Amino acid sequence: TPECEKYACCPLPPYLEDSGCVIEDDDHAGRPLRDVCFHLLKLYSDRCYDLDQLLDPRSITSDPLDYRLSWHLWEVLRALNYTHLLKQSQGVLNAGYAAQLESEGLWEWAVFILLHEPDMQ
Numbered sequence: 001t002p003e004c005e006k007y008a009c010c011p012l013p014p015y016l017e018d019s020g021c022v023i024e025d026d027d028h029a030g031r032p033l034r035d036v037c038f039h040l041l042k043l044y045s046d047r048c049y050d051l052d053q054l055l056d057p058r059s060i061t062s063d064p065l066d067y068r069l070s071w072h073l074w075e076v077l078r079a080l081n082y083t084h085l086l087k088q089s090q091g092v093l094n095a096g097y098a099a100q101l102e103s104e105g106l107w108e109w110a111v112f113i114l115l116h117e118p119d120m121q
Helices: 036-045 068-079 087-103 107-114
Strands: none
Touching: 036 068, 068 087, 087 107
16 A cells, blocks of 8 residues: 555565565566565465466576476475476476486486476377
């Protein structure tokens, strides 16, 4: 409300935390950019929380094509029975991480990642 002011800063990702940058809305999907820990707390309080926001690489690192932690976090969440990530988003995570590994010469690991591709039925 107009008479109340914000008492805390938005939980920005670590790479933006000390930059003095204030991001209210993200250009990508109209959603605010938040830290992955914030998203994990939201998921804890709401089991149906949007996993796309949580697994967005930009909530973890400044490189939007760095899928390393996002992919591993998705595998942990999947083991905990969080299965409401769209198949398309799963495919993006798998393909992005596999491409990263292949570009580093780790094609064997890229094949391992691609074996986690969702069923194409």
